[in-house]
Amino acid sequence: RQDVHGGVGFFSVSATRRTILDVSTLPDSLVPHYQQTKTSSLLSLHWPQPPRNVLLMPKLHAPHVIVSAVEFGKHIYSNYPGLHLVFESHVANEIHEQFPFPIYTTAPGNAPAQLAKKIDLVTTMGGDGTILRAASLFSAHNTVPPILSFSMGTLGFLGEWKFEEYKRAFRECYMSGCSVSTEDLVAPHTLSALSADDSDVQPSDLPPPGEWTSVQGNGKCMGLSRTSKILLRNxxxxxxxxxxxxxxxxxxxxxxxxxxxxxxxxxxxxxxxxxxxxxxxxxxxxxxxxxxxxxxxxxxxxxxxxxxxxxxxxxxxxxxxxxxxxxxxxxxxxxxxxxxxxxxxxxxxxxxxxxxxxxxxxxxxxxxxxxxxxxxxxxxxxxxxxxxxxxxxxxxxxxLSRTADGWRGGVPCVIRASSSRGGRGGGIEGDEDDDSWVGGLNSLLKFNYPFGGDGGH
Amino acid sequence: RQDVHGGVGFFSVSATRRTILDVSTLPDSLVPHYQQTKTSSLLSLHWPQPPRNVLLMPKLHAPHVIVSAVEFGKHIYSNYPGLHLVFESHVANEIHEQFPFPIYTTAPGNAPAQLAKKIDLVTTMGGDGTILRAASLFSAHNTVPPILSFSMGTLGFLGEWKFEEYKRAFRECYMSGCSVSTEDLVAPHTLSALSADDSDVQPSDLPPPGEWTSVQGNGKCMGLSRTSKILLRNxxxxxxxxxxxxxxxxxxxxxxxxxxxxxxxxxxxxxxxxxxxxxxxxxxxxxxxxxxxxxxxxxxxxxxxxxxxxxxxxxxxxxxxxxxxxxxxxxxxxxxxxxxxxxxxxxxxxxxxxxxxxxxxxxxxxxxxxxxxxxxxxxxxxxxxxxxxxxxxxxxxxxLSRTADGWRGGVPCVIRASSSRGGRGGGIEGDEDDDSWVGGLNSLLKFNYPFGGDGGH
Amino acid sequence: RQDVHGGVGFFSVSATRRTILDVSTLPDSLVPHYQQTKTSSLLSLHWPQPPRNVLLMPKLHAPHVIVSAVEFGKHIYSNYPGLHLVFESHVANEIHEQFPFPIYTTAPGNAPAQLAKKIDLVTTMGGDGTILRAASLFSAHNTVPPILSFSMGTLGFLGEWKFEEYKRAFRECYMSGCSVSTEDLVAPHTLSALSADDSDVQPSDLPPPGEWTSVQGNGKCMGLSRTSKILLRNxxxxxxxxxxxxxxxxxxxxxxxxxxxxxxxxxxxxxxxxxxxxxxxxxxxxxxxxxxxxxxxxxxxxxxxxxxxxxxxxxxxxxxxxxxxxxxxxxxxxxxxxxxxxxxxxxxxxxxxxxxxxxxxxxxxxxxxxxxxxxxxxxxxxxxxxxxxxxxxxxxxxxLSRTADGWRGGVPCVIRASSSRGGRGGGIEGDEDDDSWVGGLNSLLKFNYPFGGDGGH
Amino acid sequence: RQDVHGGVGFFSVSATRRTILDVSTLPDSLVPHYQQTKTSSLLSLHWPQPPRNVLLMPKLHAPHVIVSAVEFGKHIYSNYPGLHLVFESHVANEIHEQFPFPIYTTAPGNAPAQLAKKIDLVTTMGGDGTILRAASLFSAHNTVPPILSFSMGTLGFLGEWKFEEYKRAFRECYMSGCSVSTEDLVAPHTLSALSADDSDVQPSDLPPPGEWTSVQGNGKCMGLSRTSKILLRNxxxxxxxxxxxxxxxxxxxxxxxxxxxxxxxxxxxxxxxxxxxxxxxxxxxxxxxxxxxxxxxxxxxxxxxxxxxxxxxxxxxxxxxxxxxxxxxxxxxxxxxxxxxxxxxxxxxxxxxxxxxxxxxxxxxxxxxxxxxxxxxxxxxxxxxxxxxxxxxxxxxxxLSRTADGWRGGVPCVIRASSSRGGRGGGIEGDEDDDSWVGGLNSLLKFNYPFGGDGGH
Ligand SMILES: NC(=O)C1=CN([C@@H]2O[C@H](COP(=O)(O)OP(=O)(O)OC[C@H]3O[C@@H](n4cnc5c(N)ncnc54)[C@H](O)[C@@H]3O)[C@@H](O)[C@H]2O)C=CC1
Ligand SMILES: NC(=O)C1=CN([C@@H]2O[C@H](COP(=O)(O)OP(=O)(O)OC[C@H]3O[C@@H](n4cnc5c(N)ncnc54)[C@H](O)[C@@H]3O)[C@@H](O)[C@H]2O)C=CC1
Ligand SMILES: NC(=O)C1=CN([C@@H]2O[C@H](COP(=O)(O)OP(=O)(O)OC[C@H]3O[C@@H](n4cnc5c(N)ncnc54)[C@H](O)[C@@H]3O)[C@@H](O)[C@H]2O)C=CC1
Ligand SMILES: NC(=O)C1=CN([C@@H]2O[C@H](COP(=O)(O)OP(=O)(O)OC[C@H]3O[C@@H](n4cnc5c(N)ncnc54)[C@H](O)[C@@H]3O)[C@@H](O)[C@H]2O)C=CC1
The missing domain is CATH 2.60.200.30 (Probable inorganic polyphosphate/atp-NAD kinase; domain 2)
Incomplete structure (x- = not known):
């Protein structure tokens, strides 16, 4: 895949294409549309075309998260062929040997500026601190890419997804706002995107693995996929x-x-x-x-x-x-x-x-x-x-400003739908409007935690 | 003036026209427009035509406020001939003998419904409790008339105007949003609207006393009067x-x-x-x-x-x-x-x-x-x-909803411009944006009141 | 036993001696001594002679507590022959038919005064409210009998003992401050005081069932029993x-x-x-x-x-x-x-x-x-x-005043030793000094309850 | 007076006896007795003999306080001939030229240890910070000399006396617990201890200027002087x-x-x-x-x-x-x-x-x-x-421990009697029991400061 991106640049290259490439070689970032819906106070995410450059930010100083990041990266590479994986340079150096394919990073001394120009989607793996760190990369910019956050171990208040859900979560986010034809949903490599144990995913809501713009383009789109819910944090x-x-x-x-x-x-x-x-x-x-x-x-x-x-x-x-x-x-x-x-x-x-x-x-x-x-x-x-x-x-x-394409500004966080958020909402029947905030108050902040000997009344 | 309003109705009439009339005989209420401005987070008040029916609400159980209410009422009667004074029935009964002209009230058992239909403007004289009582009259309705509130004695947090300012305050509110010609400003009865001691009012910003719609009608409007600032309280x-x-x-x-x-x-x-x-x-x-x-x-x-x-x-x-x-x-x-x-x-x-x-x-x-x-x-x-x-x-x-004419909903409170609000802002240079809230925090709630022996730093 | 107390008085008597007698027939109350110890900030309870009149206060409006009160009453009657059971009159009326022996209560309209004069020991069965109610009976008096409190169901903050522990708790309190000889500890009726399942009680710390003053009197006292710990609540x-x-x-x-x-x-x-x-x-x-x-x-x-x-x-x-x-x-x-x-x-x-x-x-x-x-x-x-x-x-x-016999004043609450207080101290190694207060903060008030997804860190 | 203390030691000596001497030459410190009284929750200060070594601590970095310290020092020197003035070394160096008599300080690198051994009484001139600094000098010791604190400018919460009161305050503290004969009170140098404007001091409560132990010794003590009130701060x-x-x-x-x-x-x-x-x-x-x-x-x-x-x-x-x-x-x-x-x-x-x-x-x-x-x-x-x-x-x-002579431990702070504490108690009728704490809450911490427009109720 190296040739696709036009050369190695100044990065060290290992034998088996365990290469680190420069993000500057990647296409410029897409800005998705965040649109209001009738049923929710959250916005819905619409990609103008499939995202291509994904920044993966594992928590610092946490070897087990690096392991998961490698797993995640391989999954993306195998199932979403058009995507490029980007890492912060110190992570890239630590991790690139474990990938049998090139990854991307920034030139030294240039990270935030370059990332702001290239990144379509950020995924964090860690706690609230990692999300804050992700946001801080875009701190001097008006536009922040959507952030899909996975908690690793203990839940944070800002974190939305459990890492175990990464396949479905990533797919949902990647596909968000795309109309797909039913036949695409049964394409063989689609199935491989899902592990056997991801048993709650039905074939009928499977995504097309790769470049759905072409799909959209040739008119095969027949059903709207579920859109990811976005909270624009001011x-x-x-x-x-x-x-x-x-x-x-x-x-x-x-x-x-x-x-x-x-x-x-x-x-x-x-x-x-x-x-x-x-x-x-x-x-x-x-x-x-x-x-x-x-x-x-x-x-x-x-x-x-x-x-x-x-x-x-x-x-x-x-x-x-x-x-x-x-x-x-x-x-x-x-x-x-x-x-x-x-x-x-x-x-x-x-x-x-x-x-x-x-x-x-x-x-x-x-x-x-x-x-x-x-x-x-x-x-x-x-x-x-x-x-x-x-x-x-x-x-x-x-x-936050309103444009013809939807809202702009803030930090777009991909929110996990309440109905599928186990352990937080406490079995409450979720509606579209739920932004999981009430659940977090109770389960994470122990809001109004009841007195008494048995933890309950 | 009794004939103007078409008869006495069921109300007791005293010899010298110290009459209480029924509000139902009055024209239906006007709904002013509340419009956004560039320079302020507050709205500006625009009467489609001059207000006619004014509800005067003095504080309960406070004889000295009744005295002031009579003074206020007489001032309005003398200077704003088109206006009708409305009182709650128990106030009307207590007070009407002191007016040499008819006043209005509601039929027993019908007050809130009638008032909502007829009142253009409410003026309260008392503390926060009187303002709350005023708002509560319109508690079942979506539209509340503007409330011009005078504090009597101690300042409240919601109260905006000192009673001593009533002439200017009422005039400013009455005129708000009207364009007037300069010649009208020197009409003789205009001057009588101002007592001799109201020395800070310059002739050039005097209001026309009465029906400024006619003035507007015949094209004499030449300068925009200052508009009253409105805070729509949710x-x-x-x-x-x-x-x-x-x-x-x-x-x-x-x-x-x-x-x-x-x-x-x-x-x-x-x-x-x-x-x-x-x-x-x-x-x-x-x-x-x-x-x-x-x-x-x-x-x-x-x-x-x-x-x-x-x-x-x-x-x-x-x-x-x-x-x-x-x-x-x-x-x-x-x-x-x-x-x-x-x-x-x-x-x-x-x-x-x-x-x-x-x-x-x-x-x-x-x-x-x-x-x-x-x-x-x-x-x-x-x-x-x-x-x-x-x-x-x-x-x-x-x-709050936005219409072509401006905003609707909430309780429209007439706010005193910060620059003229003595004793609160503490000599701060006010700008248009100031809604007097910061001043109230400090002077009334003693927000972050400094420690120390001399009440200062 | 009726003859012991000299007649029935005005109380209703049922056939099989299911009698309610008047507390006034009982001997006057004992005042125990509360003495300081070296190893604890709590006092230790010393009866001058064994307590005789015990007020049993079950929670109001709680039928299941009445059932337990009957069980408790029967246990006391069988094992502590010298003791008289006293109930508030409405409880006595509700409950007396279930006892094949007489119980005591106050004359109508005289309860607090009579109880203050007669009661040696109060046991409550319920929550904090029942303890407060017990204390309120002695609200006009300077001396309050020791209160041994059992929680029924949910723990309260003032409650000390679980009802399941009633046999040991009562025995410990009854015996407190008495020196007993070893041979008394294996007397046959002693064993019957303990149900088979009360497995954590070793014969060696069993109490003599009845009148231990005589024991003390004839010089057989050879080992100090454990004293109950008392917190005098101001x-x-x-x-x-x-x-x-x-x-x-x-x-x-x-x-x-x-x-x-x-x-x-x-x-x-x-x-x-x-x-x-x-x-x-x-x-x-x-x-x-x-x-x-x-x-x-x-x-x-x-x-x-x-x-x-x-x-x-x-x-x-x-x-x-x-x-x-x-x-x-x-x-x-x-x-x-x-x-x-x-x-x-x-x-x-x-x-x-x-x-x-x-x-x-x-x-x-x-x-x-x-x-x-x-x-x-x-x-x-x-x-x-x-x-x-x-x-x-x-x-x-x-x-609180200090006398030769120890401290006076306050409400003497029998405190459960921390080391045996399961579920509160959380496995902490207790020392004598522990008054179970820290444990209660954590387990009942959820003091500084940690944030996070798993209830821990 | 230099010879009294046996030589100059290593300290710099200026021509006109503007000398700094070593505190080690002074007699060891006295420990006053702090005794309970019937009418007050405060203790009363009793010197076994008149204090001799006074540490004067002016606020740091405050030139105007140095000026006052010089005035204070001269007053003490003139009126209490037996007293030695001690300063921290950096203060002594800065200030000694302004005194036409020797002052004392510690050897470098030895201050807290030496002071603890020698100081009878500390006077601070400054805010709470200076009092804290005074206490910190004795931080490693169990016994702290009494602290007489003067506020300079703004009042602190711990500060007790206004500097304007220094003559009376010092005299009262110096004399505390001493019985004096009436004739001593009219000795000539006594009067010089009081400036003309200190008009509220009556001759009858004037102190003998110097060594009142001798007075006590020869039996002339006829009336108990007022004692200073002490709060032992834990x-x-x-x-x-x-x-x-x-x-x-x-x-x-x-x-x-x-x-x-x-x-x-x-x-x-x-x-x-x-x-x-x-x-x-x-x-x-x-x-x-x-x-x-x-x-x-x-x-x-x-x-x-x-x-x-x-x-x-x-x-x-x-x-x-x-x-x-x-x-x-x-x-x-x-x-x-x-x-x-x-x-x-x-x-x-x-x-x-x-x-x-x-x-x-x-x-x-x-x-x-x-x-x-x-x-x-x-x-x-x-x-x-x-x-x-x-x-x-x-x-x-x-x-705090109780000895035959009174209480020991804590920081003994000389408290200003409430009745004479202007500006704090706000005209409240003071009794002996008042420790000025309630007054400080209101006047310094603005405790429960009332809402409202006029700073009052
Ligand atoms: N005394 C305090 O509570 C302090 C709090 N912080 C907070 O820590 C943040 C930085 O976080 P880290 O780099 O992870 O530092 P950190 O490792 O010190 O952790 C801060 C804690 O705050 C949580 N947290 C962060 N943002 C949150 C949010 N928006 N809502 C709920 N919980 C949140 C994190 O999960 C973590 O438990 C700062 O933005 C500041 O808000 C920082 C210093 C002191
Ligand atoms: N513990 C408390 O603070 C209580 C407060 N209230 C408040 O009193 C209000 C009713 O007021 P009144 O009829 O005058 O009763 P009131 O005579 O009991 O006075 C309540 C006080 O609250 C002030 N107040 C009212 N609305 C305010 C506002 N929006 N901002 C700042 N201060 C305000 C009034 O000036 C007055 O000092 C209620 O709406 C409630 O908010 C009512 C009961 C208890
Ligand atoms: N807003 C509040 O928190 C209120 C509290 N109370 C409290 O309730 C007490 C009366 O208790 P109940 O008759 O049971 O009324 P209740 O049935 O209303 O319960 C009060 C709650 O307070 C708990 N409680 C009582 N004393 C306690 C103590 N010393 N420490 C910790 N928890 C304690 C009880 O376990 C119960 O959960 C009053 O003395 C008062 O302290 C009463 C009214 C309002
Ligand atoms: N956020 C805060 O409130 C902080 C407070 N402090 C306090 O400052 C003290 C040190 O005081 P300074 O050296 O003067 O530092 P500083 O110059 O920072 O002043 C602290 C303030 O606390 C006041 N203060 C000190 N002790 C007090 C007392 N016992 N009661 C009431 N007010 C008191 C002082 O008058 C001064 O206004 C520390 O012992 C600590 O208690 C220190 C750091 C932060």
Missing amino acids: RLRVAIYDEDGRNINDSLLPTSTEAPEPRHPLLENGQTPSYLHAINEISIDRGPHPHLAILDIYINGHFLTEAVADGILISTPTGSTAYSLSAGGSIVHPLVKSLLITPISPRSLSFRPLVLPLRSKVVLKLSKRNRGRELPVSIDGKRRVSVKIGMEVRVEGEK | RLRVAIYDEDGRNINDSLLPTSTEAPEPRHPLLENGQTPSYLHAINEISIDRGPHPHLAILDIYINGHFLTEAVADGILISTPTGSTAYSLSAGGSIVHPLVKSLLITPISPRSLSFRPLVLPLRSKVVLKLSKRNRGRELPVSIDGKRRVSVKIGMEVRVEGEK | RLRVAIYDEDGRNINDSLLPTSTEAPEPRHPLLENGQTPSYLHAINEISIDRGPHPHLAILDIYINGHFLTEAVADGILISTPTGSTAYSLSAGGSIVHPLVKSLLITPISPRSLSFRPLVLPLRSKVVLKLSKRNRGRELPVSIDGKRRVSVKIGMEVRVEGEK | RLRVAIYDEDGRNINDSLLPTSTEAPEPRHPLLENGQTPSYLHAINEISIDRGPHPHLAILDIYINGHFLTEAVADGILISTPTGSTAYSLSAGGSIVHPLVKSLLITPISPRSLSFRPLVLPLRSKVVLKLSKRNRGRELPVSIDGKRRVSVKIGMEVRVEGEK
């Missing part, structure tokens, strides 16, 4: 300005990272991104300092308050179940268009968490009273830069 | 169903009321309203019972949790600063389209308040475990009915 | 004063009760008790009123604050896991000598719960701003009286 | 053990300090102190790490819970108004013998703060799940050491 747009009013977002590269990667530029040509995006929250805290942080907070240009606290969180509804929850914030459904201001251990009896309209402009300004200290800024739990007196952090909700 | 739609699935909203009439009125039917012909509307919240609590209430909560048909608590609140963002705040809920900006579920003293360590999308369908169901007790249901702090085992309370956010 | 002393400074505690009789009993006088001769005692808390709340309660709070004569709230709780550490917990209070260990002031849904952002020294004098005074309303006062969840404007509720911690 | 005893069970408290020296001092050994001979003491709290937190800290908590040898959080606080009641308050803890009166466990932003819905008996043994153990990170430990807000996996922090309340 992000926050964050920009940091220095005392002279200059945007210094280029200094927002991660300073704490467990990934063995260098600090890549976020945009292709080394430009300063106007905004970085957070999917959980942005926080400023006292970091290693023993003394309280002092921050002035403004909303839409009006002074709100001076916060004297361990720190301040500006959180999305998605992040309302993360740090903000720990700090005492309410739980906000991800479809509530809003942003949260939640203080961390404020030295006040009366600093109640706030929920503001999504498009509020929030500014955090380092007060002179901090006496020369610098305070670290984190995005989604990753330390980025430290702000000094006079600097400001400007935050605003990212707007 | 309400909740509440319906109660008995064990047999029958809507029993007709039993939702107030059972606790300090007003000397009988329990009026809510709809004109005695129909059961499909919904009642709450502007703050609906609550179910243990009332006089010593034992904890037990309620099953469902969201969009899914079982959420069994609440064992003093009670449960389903609140609007408007109500987030009322009971829900006391019960530990977050403060939610009224423009965040959402509803809150806040438990009251829950017997649980893990029942964190929730913020859900506005259109979520929440059902509260009385569990069998309550052993035969009835639990009182309150809407905006007024006890209504008691629910028994098997009954359900269904709650949903009221949808 | 109570609150409550007194209500009217506007003229008169103690009106006589009006504090329960107004809400599910027990089929009349309202008994609390003291023998109808005197007004100077204090009533609460074991959980005293609360004043808005009861059926829709408006907020307004209460002035004083500490040691100093004005603390004006509370505007649903209500106010003054709670013991014991009660810190009851209502106060629901209202947001901290969890306070019962050995911390303190009282808690916890507001219920206060209309304030800054009313944080307080923990004060046990002997603080707290006064709650009904503010004039309540406008004529009466507010119900509850003790341990039972509505008692309503306070009006001008009245005050005075509360103070009950002092 | 401390926590903290010890850190490494994986091998070795006490590593010697590594607990401050790592973050704003004082220009080197890290002094805490004990005289360089011994490892068995315990360090905290007056507010000990905390372990995630410090600069982005990930949550994971700590196992044990109480009295029993596993309580695994905390997953920003950190954990073990706090005294004194510290309940400091960090623990910010983290959501209850406010606990300093006389409640207890310690608090308060989580900082725990990733749990159900980790409610706990209040435990003072003598509970709490162990915090770094879980293996922290993956190799070290977590900083802070005592009273000062970073000390970092703990690694396997290490434990053992915490226990310091016991």
